[in-house]
Amino acid sequence: MTLEATAPDRPDTMSEASMPTPALIAHILERYHQTHRRELPELIELARKVERVHRRHPQAPLGMGDLLALIADDLEMHQQKEEQILFPMMLNAAGPMVHHPIARMMIEHEDVEAQLAVLDEMSDGLTPPANACGSWRRLYEGCRKFREDLRAHIRIEDTVLFPRFLD
DSSP: OOOOSSOOOOOOHHHHHHSOHHHHHHHIIIIIIHHHHHHHHHHHHHHHHHHHHTTTSTTOOTTHHHHHHHHHHHHHHHHHHIIIIIHHHHHTTOGGGGHHHHHHHHHHHHHHHHHHHHHHHHTTTTOOOTTOOHHHHHHHHHHHHHHHHHHHHHHHIIIIIGGGGOO
16 A cells, blocks of 8 residues: 555645646646545545454444545546646636636535545544554545645635636
């Protein structure tokens, strides 16, 4: 498994805010879109393993594999819309036509937050039980990193990138 337990370095808000739009979009694509695509399949596989092995444990995160698969599908569709529609519009000075796609992406960001709340609820805030095995602990560590990365991704788009086009 290649998931890292610690959050990788990322630019702070000030440096992101100072990035030109093409560089900021490239940063989002590489740092977040590609990371989510690489890590989510591993988390889904690990969640299904933990569910299978610990299905009788009262704190087993039953349904987490399915939830992560749903998040992965929704996130992939969201990222495709950004990559194929929104970001090219932004890079080609779309003007007011970009307002509707931005509004849609922001609504989808709220939907993701709701999914993350369900993830937290089913896992006691991603806190493994004291007797959890290594796989269970790695699952929750990976999910915490994913959750932090996804929230940082959303924050960058909602507070740095999108406002550039909403004035």
